[in-house]
Amino acid sequence: MSVSRFLGVLFGAIALATTPHLAQAEDTLRLAVGAPNNWDTSIPEIGQRAGIFAKHGLKLDILYTQGGGETMQAVISGSVDIGIAAGTQAVMGAFAKGAPVRILAAGTTGAGDLYWYVPADSPIKSFKDTNGKTAGFSTVGASTHIALLALIKHFGTTTKAVATGAGAVTLTQVMSGQIDVGWASPPFGLQQLQDGKIRLIARGNDAPSMVNQTVRVHIVNANALKQRADVMKRFMAAYRESYEFLYTDPRGVRVFSEYSKVPEALAVQIRDTFMPKAVMSPEKVSGTDAIMADAVTFKTLAAPLSQQQLSELIQIPPKP
Known part of the structure; x- marks a missing residue:
């Protein structure tokens, strides 16, 4: 092996050995x-x-x-x-x-990123109007579940919490009348809000216990x-x-x-x-x-x- 080639191999090996994670x-x-x-x-x-x-x-x-x-x-x-x-x-x-x-x-x-909404033509104007109504959350134990329970406790309503899955599935259930109130987190639902298809009635931080x-x-x-x-x-x-x-x-x-x-x-x-x-x-x-x-x-x-x-x-x- 020539001296120049030997030095090239040597310096290459040193570079690999001294560069974290690239040699493996x-x-x-x-x-x-x-x-x-x-x-x-x-x-x-x-x-x-x-x-x-x-x-x-x-x-x-x-x-x-x-x-x-x-x-x-x-x-x-x-x-x-x-x-x-x-x-x-x-x-x-x-x-x-x-x-x-x-x-x-x-x-x-x-929980300021979480929000609950209704179709634009719903008679529900605020979360206080959800007595006896169904409201969605993603899965049992998720932050959407806990935030919804906190909203129900804070507003003193008899809202029924229902596991509805991800945001897209929840929107389908809301717009088809299967549930009264849906949940979402940005970016999901923002376009529908801007287009006036749905109305926001509560955010997670409306329950003071959730803020900190x-x-x-x-x-x-x-x-x-x-x-x-x-x-x-x-x-x-x-x-x-x-x-x-x-x-x-x-x-x-x-x-x-x-x-x-x-x-x-x-x-x-x-x-x-x-x-x-x-x-x-x-x-x-x-x-x-x-x-x-x-x-x-x-x-x-x-x-x-x-x-x-x-x-x-x-x-x-x-x-x-």
């Missing part, structure tokens, strides 16, 4: 994500499209679900490693019963967390970087627009009106005492978790 195959993580195309669940998809997860040596295999309840069950069963946007109360309840689930990151604090609670969390199978601790730390590093990219880089809105198939102007409206940056911070599960009190009221928890239990449940890796 990407680690694959299976994700269950509730409500496709929504802003609050988009960060893994946005980060993957932007090449951020690949930079951290990760490939995401994303499965979309009908809502937080299905997402949590997929994580508990071990069919996926991580679940995006599961209802916090339901996660606490499952953990208290011994389910192998841990909180890897905070998802959404407050982290209503959705990102969860991980406990066994996967134990066995693949380094991979989960890299996931969180990539997630944090993707979160910053979505909010601080102009390309973030553009990538979301392409992913969700909504105009960029509407994506900006969703961000600024429904999902400001602080709401999506992954760093802290806020309002745990209030979350547990509501969970006991709604019979999701038999009793509040102890501080020791909370420390075991919440496993957010610290920022470097």
